[in-house]
Amino acid sequence: MSTLLTHVRKRQIGQLIDTGKRLDGRNLTDYREFTIEEGLIERAEGSARIRLGKTEVLVGVKIATGEPFPDTPNDSVLTVNAELVPLAFASFETGPPDENSIELARIVDRGIRESKAVSSDKLVIEPGKKVFVVFVDIYVLNHDGNLIDASALAAVAALTNAKMPNYEVKDGEMKIKTGYSPLPLNSHPITVTMAKINGKLVVDPGIEEEQVMEARLSMAINDNGNICAIQKGCPGFFTQQELLEASKLAQEKAAELRKKLDW
Amino acid sequence: MSEKPEKLIDKKGIRSDGRKADELRPLKLEVGVLPNADGSAYIEHGKNKILVGVFGPREMHPKHLSQSDRMVIRCRYHMAPFSVQERKSPAPSRREVELSKVVREALEPSVFVDLYPRSGIDVYIEVLQADGGTRCASITAASLAIADAGLPLRDLVVGCAAGKIDDTVVLDLYDAEDKLGAADVPVALMPNLNAVTLLQMDGILTPTEFETALNMAVEGCKKIYVIQKEALRAKYMTAKEELKEEVEE
Numbered sequence: 289m290s291t292l293l294t295h296v297r298k299r300q301i302g303q304l305i306d307t308g309k310r311l312d313g314r315n316l317t318d319y320r321e322f323t324i325e326e327g328l329i330e331r332a333e334g335s336a337r338i339r340l341g342k343t344e345v346l347v348g349v350k351i352a353t354g355e356p357f358p359d360t361p362n363d364s365v366l367t368v369n370a371e372l373v374p375l376a377f378a379s380f381e382t383g384p385p386d387e388n389s390i391e392l393a394r395i396v397d398r399g400i401r402e403s404k405a406v407s408s409d410k411l412v413i414e415p416g417k418k419v420f421v422v423f424v425d426i427y428v429l430n431h432d433g434n435l436i437d438a439s440a441l442a443a444v445a446a447l448t449n450a451k452m453p454n455y456e457v458k459d460g461e462m463k464i465k466t467g468y469s470p471l472p473l474n475s476h477p478i479t480v481t482m483a484k485i486n487g488k489l490v491v492d493p494g495i496e497e498e499q500v501m502e503a504r505l506s507m508a509i510n511d512n513g514n515i516c517a518i519q520k521g522c523p524g525f526f527t528q529q530e531l532l533e534a535s536k537l538a539q540e541k542a543a544e545l546r547k548k549l550d551w
Numbered sequence: 552m553s554e555k556p557e558k559l560i561d562k563k564g565i566r567s568d569g570r571k572a573d574e575l576r577p578l579k580l581e582v583g584v585l586p587n588a589d590g591s592a593y594i595e596h597g598k599n600k601i602l603v604g605v606f607g608p609r610e611m612h613p614k615h616l617s618q619s620d621r622m623v624i625r626c627r628y629h630m631a632p633f634s635v636q637e638r639k640s641p642a643p644s645r646r647e648v649e650l651s652k653v654v655r656e657a658l659e660p661s662v663f664v665d666l667y668p669r670s671g672i673d674v675y676i677e678v679l680q681a682d683g684g685t686r687c688a689s690i691t692a693a694s695l696a697i698a699d700a701g702l703p704l705r706d707l708v709v710g711c712a713a714g715k716i717d718d719t720v721v722l723d724l725y726d727a728e729d730k731l732g733a734a735d736v737p738v739a740l741m742p743n744l745n746a747v748t749l750l751q752m753d754g755i756l757t758p759t760e761f762e763t764a765l766n767m768a769v770e771g772c773k774k775i776y777v778i779q780k781e782a783l784r785a786k787y788m789t790a791k792e793e794l795k796e797e798v799e800e
Contacts, residue, residue: 387648387649387651387652390649391648391649393645394645394646394649401753402754403755510755513758514755514756514757514758515752515755515756515758518736518750518751519653519750519751520747520748520750520751521653523655523656523659523660525660525746525747525748526750527745528745528747528769531765535761536758539758
């Protein structure tokens with residue numbers, strides 16, 4: 289986007305926000321309408337697609353077996369990856385993941401990992417030798433802002449949707465039985481992202497708001513209302529006061545989304 | 552090899568390395584340590600040993616990355632293969648890519664980027680030994696290195712973490728506390744502007760604990776800031792003396 293346009297747009301967005309409104313008519317703390325559909329990909333053990341406004345993210349969960357990490361022999365392995373697919377946005381390019389997609393994956397990863405969303409102790413086949421590996425692959429299909437919350441919501445929805453084959457372990461060997469069980473989960477973390485524009489906090493920034501925001505803050509909130517991950521982004525800053533305000537706002541919004549999602 | 556303590560903090564509130572809850576590790580800062588870099592700094596923060604070199608402002612290479620209205624800051628946070636217990640591959644890990652980004656974004660608010668259009672600076676951070684809290688120590692040193700390169704700054708940026716070990720919120724986690732503790736909250740601050748430029752967290756904290764940790768980290772930053780400013784001043788005091796000697800000769 290050209291610099292001149294950004295400055296003009298920035299002023300317009302800022303002035304609107306000063307009056308408590310946003311480009312698309314939302315209040316500062318409103319999320320866009322969203323829908324989540326689960327189980328669209330039959331080949332995946334779990335999947336979910338979210339449409340948050342025009343942002344669209346598909347998440348697939350694959351479950352395989354592998355070796356645990358040496359320092360956590362009694363836990364399954366979680367791997368989160370994000371693809372900013374080139375068809376989703378003009379400036380997304382082919383090639384290895386750039387810092388934006390790595391950051392996105394790591395924010396979603398931290399929310400799931402730190403809230404202990406996946407019951408990793410229940411997914412061990414042979415301690416220290418063989419455990420389940422849960423792959424969460426985030427596929428951004430259309431970028432219209434706030435990929436973080438969209439991806440985090442879709443990832444947890446896909447985990448909720450995930451089924452794994454029944455199995456039994458005999459003499460260290462795993463035998464697949466008939467039927468499926470849901471992937472065991474402990475928690476449903478909800479990530480709330482806020483943008484600072486003109487010194488004010490807005491929830492769920494759209495694409496143009498992201499292009500003009502001074503700074504960004506994402507907070508993952510677990511089922512008990514505790515904070516399980518935070519990431520500040522963008523080359524701007526927050527005052528201490530703003531951060532405490534943001535923390536409160538994130539609590540409120542997470543509770544609101546949790547009620548809506550029945551998680 | 553660091554031994555794993557059974558309890559991270561005892562009944563008297565003393566931590567496994569002998570510190571109190573709100574006590575920083577020993578800190579040593581030096582400015583202007585690399586002859587070839589335009590600006591440089593070295594930090595020892597606990598057992599962390601980190602070297603930062605800054606090149607620029609200089610013409611961007613490749614040229615198409617330059618911005619017509621501002622300077623571009625590039626940053627590489629990199630860990631030496633021998634800096635940790637198990638050898639780390641020198642290829643950049645996903646963690647290092649993310650940290651390079653958040654460290655850059657923590658430093659950028661301090662720089663008047665619009666004063667240097669079409670130019671760029673490169674901030675190279677090499678963690679020679681890691682002991683927990685490397686991103687914060689890197690920021691403290693990198694900000695000094697940028698100042699040493701002669702760039703005017705809004706303020707120095709200083710980093711310090713707080714976290715939770717067992718049930719206590721404490722300042723400046725070292726390696727074992729970081730790995731075995733309940734939460735880690737790295738913070739970077741421009742103290743004169745009360746501007747938090749980096750904030751991350753992992754682990755679980757109640758909103759009240761988060762507030763305590765944030766305040767504690769901010770206070771830690773302010774203490775390090777005093778040492779940081781002193782280190783910058785020290786370089787110019789030495790330079791002044793050297794100049795005086797030359798004139799006298």
